[in-house]
Amino acid sequence: DTEVTQTPKHLVMGMTNKKSLKCEQHMGHRAMYWYKQKAKKPPELMFVYSYEKLSINESVPSRFSPECPNSSLLNLHLHALQPEDSALYLCASSQAETSTDTQYFGPGTRLTVL
């Protein structure tokens, strides 16, 4: 089973709101990722968690705050976002944080910031 789930599917928020995106995988994967994808562009890596610890932050603004409560769950907390943060947010997981392992992606959350 190569399923990664994400909730919600769609989210509309104001610039002063606080919201969270959730991602879950039950494949026993130990690496999890957040990507941001703007329309007609490829995904851009934001964060990597390896064994529940943040290992990579690709210079993401602090208004995005990731959290990995356990090996199956990954959250992305959003606060004081800007309209340009509107995008598709994709979660992915892989067995480990190496290129030998395929990253499997969830369906994404379409975020609109008003």
Place this chain on the structure above:
Amino acid sequence: AQKVTQAQTEISVVEKEDVTLDCVYETRDTTYYLFWYKQPPSGELVFLIRRNSFDEQNEISGRYSWNFQKSTSSFNFTITASQVVDSAVYFCALSPNDYKLSFGAGTTVTVRA
């Protein structure tokens, strides 16, 4: 530095035609992995294939086939007898010996009935 080039921005075909998507990559690593992903309008990136740099065998999976040529740094993807359900954006990606996937810009395939 890693780079993946998908020169074709959009391809439009009529159902049952074959379509080939080009992917050219650049890397200084001797060990690396190449991937193809499909992204239908729903948004999910669907994994299609992974190939390591030491395995130059071509691969066929149903109507999909891949041609890896290390000499030309290309990893092309062919859909045979295309169907409307093949309409999607297809990304080629390169991963050297670390976590990071370098994606190409993507090719939008539209299959018309």
